[in-house]
Structures are given as structure tokens and as C-alpha cells.
Amino acid sequence: MSTTIRIFSGIQPTGVKHLGNYIGAIRQYVASQDDGHPFICIVDLHSITVAHDPAELRESTLSVAALLFAAGLDPERSTVFVQSHVSAHPEAAWLLGSVTSFGELRRMTQFKEKADQQEFVSAGLFTYPVLQAADILLYQTDVVPIGEDQRQHVELTRDVAERFNARYGETFRLPRAVFPEVGARIMDLQEPERKMSTTGGTAQGTLLVLDPPEAIRKKLRSAVTDSGRDIVRSPDKAGITNLIEIMSVATDKEPEAIESRYDGEGYGTFKQEVGEAVVSLLEPVQRRYEELRSDEAELRRLIALGAENARAASAPTLEAMYERMGVAKP
Ligand code: AQP
Numbered sequence: 001m002s003t004t005i006r007i008f009s010g011i012q013p014t015g016v017k018h019l020g021n022y023i024g025a026i027r028q029y030v031a032s033q034d035d036g037h038p039f040i041c042i043v044d045l046h047s048i049t050v051a052h053d054p055a056e057l058r059e060s061t062l063s064v065a066a067l068l069f070a071a072g073l074d075p076e077r078s079t080v081f082v083q084s085h086v087s088a089h090p091e092a093a094w095l096l097g098s099v100t101s102f103g104e105l106r107r108m109t110q111f112k113e114k115a116d117q118q119e120f121v122s123a124g125l126f127t128y129p130v131l132q133a134a135d136i137l138l139y140q141t142d143v144v145p146i147g148e149d150q151r152q153h154v155e156l157t158r159d160v161a162e163r164f165n166a167r168y169g170e171t172f173r174l175p176r177a178v179f180p181e182v183g184a185r186i187m188d189l190q191e192p193e194r195k196m197s198t199t200g201g202t203a204q205g206t207l208l209v210l211d212p213p214e215a216i217r218k219k220l221r222s223a224v225t226d227s228g229r230d231i232v233r234s235p236d237k238a239g240i241t242n243l244i245e246i247m248s249v250a251t252d253k254e255p256e257a258i259e260s261r262y263d264g265e266g267y268g269t270f271k272q273e274v275g276e277a278v279v280s281l282l283e284p285v286q287r288r289y290e291e292l293r294s295d296e297a298e299l300r301r302l303i304a305l306g307a308e309n310a311r312a313a314s315a316p317t318l319e320a321m322y323e324r325m326g327v328a329k330p
Contacts, residue, residue: 004037005035005037005142005143006036006037006039006139006140006141006143006173007029007032007035007036007037007038007141007143007144007145008038008040008041008136008139008141008143008175009025009039009040009041009144010040010041010042010043010046010083010132011025011026011040011042011043012042012043013042013044013047013060013061013064014052015199016063016208016209016210017064017198017209017210018186018196018198018208019186019208019209019246019278020147020185020186020195020196020197022282023186024146024147024148024180024183024186025146026068028145028146028180029071029073030071030072030073032143033072033073033078036143037078037079038073038078038079039078039139039141039310040068040073040078040079040080040081041081041082041083041135042061042064042065042068042080043083043132043135044057044082044084045083045084045089045090045131046083046128046131046132048124049122049125050114050118050122050125050199051118062293062299065080065082065303066289066299067285067289068080069299070285070286070287070288070292075306079306079309079310080303081303081306081309081310082303083135085303085304085306085311086310086311086314088311088314088317089131089134089138090134091318092134092137092138092314092317092321093130093134095134095321095322095325095327096130096133096137096160096164097127098325099163100130100133100156104156105126105130108129108152108153108156110128110129110149110150110152110153111125111126113200114199117199129153130160132153132157133156133161136157136175137157137160137172137317138313139310139314140172141173142173142175142176143175143176143178144175144177145177145178145179146177146178147179147180147184147185147186148184148185149185149195150177154175154176158174162174164321168321168325169324171320171321171324172317180249182245182249182255183248183249186242186245187238187242188201188202188205188206189204189207189219189220189224189239190204190223190224191224192205192223192224192238192242204222205219205223209282209286210286211282213279213283216275216279216282217275217279220243220271220274220275220278221272223239223243223271223274224239225239225243225267226239228240231244231259231262231263232244233255233259240267243271243274244258244259246274246278247270247273247277249281250274250277250278250280251277
């Protein structure tokens with residue numbers, strides 16, 4: 001096996017991707033191309049674990065692929081693919097289901113939170129972290145760039161991998177989660193105590209990557225802040241802390257530098273300038289996205305290429321899993 005660092009991360013093709021996904025995840029995927037080879041998986045099999053519209057899922061799978069390429073993932077230096085195009089994922093998930101305990105899955109906070117939001121709690125939602133473990137382990141992953149909300153799932157992945165290795169012999173590398181230094185948890189702009197989220201957030205507080213510039217400015221102008229005046233990060237200033245982090249990422253400056261730059265300025269001016277910075281951050285991504293969407297044949301070609309690479313990369317691990325578990329393959 002090559003010594004290149006293997007990077008893996010998944011992103012759901014549901015809803016429209018928001019600034020939290022961009023800052024916490026997509027931006028890291030792009031940067032990781034300098035460190036190794038990222039496998040970025042559009043996890044459509046995860047998205048069917050909650051109620052969804054099939055036509056919308058089909059459309060947003062293409063849309064998320066276009067967004068990933070538009071954000072800077074280069075098909076020569078990374079593998080962007082759709083999970084359902086690589087059957088090794090559900091196969092490996094079934095095998096790993098036998099080395100994951102019911103008790104472990106029951107402790108997953110994301111399951112508890114999402115189950116509370118569903119009328120019908122599917123078995124798939126419960127076993128979702130097993131599929132996620134399969135996603136990661138199939139690629140002999142070293143590093144998983146994610147937002148803070150996924151920390152527990154990667155810890156579970158490590159536990160499952162260690163158990164499999166102990167029972168059946170060394171098969172998987174143990175992956176390590178990495179979080180961005182700034183922006184691992186972008187908060188809702190209207191309710192800054194909760195994370196920005198597709199399913200659990202407010203409409204005005206969720207800034208979408210494809211929002212037109214005017215909508216971006218408006219959402220940031222009306223972001224909820226405290227009644228104070230100081231532009232500093234503090235546990236009792238969730239709104240301003242969030243805006244400082246967003247500004248830090250958008251302008252590529254340390255949060256401390258943002259605090260000194262806006263020392264003595266009012267919240268109004270600050271919010272307006274955060275708006276301009278985010279418009280400039282997203283404008284090139286939005287432009288490339290539109291270009292790719294207008295050339296669907298090219299987009300489909302890139303997706304097919306990703307699937308081919310992912311199949312080849314994951315096949316040896318799946319084969320080893322079957323063999324070590326004593327499951328006879330023809
Ligand atoms: N608010 C956030 N701040 C930083 N990173 C975040 N991520 C999600 N929300 C934030 C990271 O984005 C990556 C892809 O996430 P996903 O598409 O799988 O969606 P998700 O984790 O389910 O998050 P959503 O879109 O907000 O949906 P909800 O909350 O409705 O489930 C992951 O690396 C995630 O950490």
C-alpha cells in the first residue's frame with residue numbers, strides 16, 4: 001500500500017449545504033489535497049434513513065457533487081464519489097454490524113437528537129454509524145476531516161476497527177478525526193446556542209452556500225447578538241463569537257486579529273463587514289457551481305470517474321474482511 005496519507009470524509013446530499021458545512025468540512029477537504037489523497041463521499045445511503053423525497057435526493061446528489069468540485073476539489077488530486085455507486089459500502093456495513101454492539105449505538109447523541117425529530121424512527125437511522133464506520137474503514141483511512149458534531153461517530157469507528165482487528169486479525173488502519181482550528185462548530189445566526197443545521201436550524205439563521213449575495217448580507221445583518229458592545233469571543237457572547245469565527249475564516253485572519261481590528265467599532269458595522277467578507281468568500285464557489293451545473297455531461301463524467309477509483313480503492317479491504325470473517329466467496 002502506498003504511504004500517501006489517506007483522507008476520507010462524507011457529506012450528505014440532503015438540503016442545501018450551509019456555511020457550517022462549508023467552513024467545518026468542505027474547506028478542510030480542499031485543503032487536505034495538499035497533505036494526501038482525499039476520498040470524499042456523497043453519502044446518499046445515509047440520507048435515506050430519514051423521510052426524504054426521491055426526486056429531490058437525485059437532484060441534490062448532483063448538486064452536492066457540483067458544489068464539491070466548485071469549492072476546489074480537483075478530480076486529479078482527490079476522489080469525489082457517490083456512496084451508492086460503490087456496493088462495498090453497504091456490504092462492509094453489514095459485516096461490521098456484527099462487531100458493533102447495540103449498547104454502543106444506543107449511546108450515539110446524533111441518533112437520540114434525530115430520533116426525536118422523526119415520526120418514524122427507522123432501523124437505518126439507528127445503524128447509520130455502522131455504515132459510516134464502513135465508509136471510513138474501507139479506504140484504510142488515516143485522517144477524517146469533520147465538524148465537531150461527528151466526533152462521537154469517529155470514536156465509534158475506531159472502537160469497531162480495533163475490535164475487528166483483535167477478533168479477526170489486523171485488517172484496518174485506525175482513523176483519526178481532525179477538526180478545523182476555527183469553525184468546527186458554526187452556530188445558527190438566529191439562535192447561536194445551537195449549531196447551524198439543515199434539519200434543526202432556523203431559516204434566517206442558516207446561511208446557505210448558494211444564497212444570493214443580498215440574502216447573505218441580510219442574514220448576517222440580522223444575526224442575533226447580545227446587548228453589549230465589545231467584539232470579543234466569550235462564552236456569554238455566542239452570537240458575536242460565532243461572527244468572529246466566520247470573519248476569521250472568510251478573511252483568513254486569526255480571531256485575535258479580528259478582535260483588535262474591530263475594537264471600539266459597533267456591532268452594526270461589524271455585521272455588515274462580515275456580510276461583505278462572506279459574499280466574497282462564496283462568490284467564486286457560486287460562479288464555478290453555475291458553470292458545472294450547465295454542463296451536466298461533464299459533471300456525470302467526473303462522478304463516474306470517482307466511482308471507478310473508489311471501487312478499486314475499497315475492493316481489497318472488503319475482500320480481506322470477508323476472508324477473515326470466514327465468509328466464503330465464490
Ligand atoms: N454547524 C456546523 N459547523 C461546522 N461543521 C458542520 N458540519 C455540519 N454542521 C456543521 C459538518 O459538515 C459535514 C457534512 O455534514 P452532513 O452533510 O453530513 O450533514 P450533517 O452532519 O447531518 O449536518 P447538517 O447539514 O447540519 O444536518 P443535520 O444537522 O440536519 O443533520 C460534517 O463533517 C459535519 O461535521
